[in-house]
Amino acid sequence: MKHSDKIRDGQAAVRLGLIGAGIIGKKHAVMAENFAGCRLVGISDVNPSAKALADELGANYYSDYEEMIEAESPEGVIIATPTESHATVGVTCAQHGVHLFVEKPIAANVQDAQILVENAKENGVRLLVGHHRRFNSLVETTRLAIKQGKIGKLVAVSVLWVLLKPSDYFQIEWRRQLGGGPVLINLIHDIDTMRYICGEIKRVYAETSSAVRGFEVEDTASVSLRFSGGALGSIVVSDCVPSSWSYEATTGENPYYFRTDDNCYLFFGTEGCLAFPNMRLVRYENPQQAGWQYPLLTEHIQVDDHDPLIRQLDHFCRVIRGKEEPRTSGEDAMRSLAVARAILKSGERAEPLELS
């Protein structure tokens, strides 16, 4: 289909620009090119090698994103630059009146996130943050099952994100330094997913360790959580252990990861338990015969398979057109960042921390 011919629901496709054509930016660009609801009008990256991608996708290349905005007048931009620049780039785009999709985490720290959220508001632009797991059908179905009380009242949740990062991953300096580790880079996804499924996290208590790799950054953390609804949670996160228990490995969402058929989350309720992502629910069939001597019934909850990144892109187009509210707003994403930051601080101080 020619770009200019893209029409959806009787309206011309949403004009989008991409800022930052690295690992995730390239994925967004290819998806946008193939999605009927939008038209990728420009790609901006400080690295000129991104021009080849722009040429391939029929978009114009710019080394400067402000030039791209002035020349192409996109309705929205996808910001997939390194995390430290999300706030600066986001604020500048907001001042140009362009709606924002910002990759996760919303910013490097809560103060920067706050500035971005305020600027988006002041300039009347919508802000969606890329916690794409909220669009994964497994996550949506689990959230609904828990809301509908399929396991009764939520008592506790167990979260594992444990795998082995290859040693060449650590050749890049920032990945060996504080802030470049599994809590802020990886666990923030699980934190956001837990908040989405189980509600707000009000207290964290973490132990962190860097004993295996010996870098400044943590390689392992163990975290206790208290949710505002009263449920408790426990997390083990580690990037130095050969393991089959992580969201990426168990859901198969990202084909880069070796896939396993294990679970990464377990939800425990007053009437049963649900394993994720194999969606096995166990409970007693007859409430009169409940207790450890009785057999448990096992059910399997069926889930449709959809690509969460495409659903997220579709959602962004609808957000731009005012048809939907951002599923992960700036304030919401800031909260996930605050929890991740609190986990690191709790580990440093060896004390529990309340989240306001």
Ligand SMILES: NC(=O)c1ccc[n+]([C@@H]2O[C@H](COP(=O)([O-])OP(=O)(O)OC[C@H]3O[C@@H](n4cnc5c(N)ncnc54)[C@H](O)[C@@H]3O)[C@@H](O)[C@H]2O)c1
């Ligand atoms: N949602 C997810 O699952 C997911 C996955 C990977 C990365 N991310 C997030 O996406 C962001 C980017 O990560 P990545 O791994 O793709 O990084 P990357 O380093 O591969 O890509 C970043 C790109 O931004 C470009 N860039 C830097 N400053 C720029 C500027 N001012 N203007 C234009 N381009 C600029 C760089 O040249 C590079 O091409 C990070 O915030 C990361 O946390 C999210």
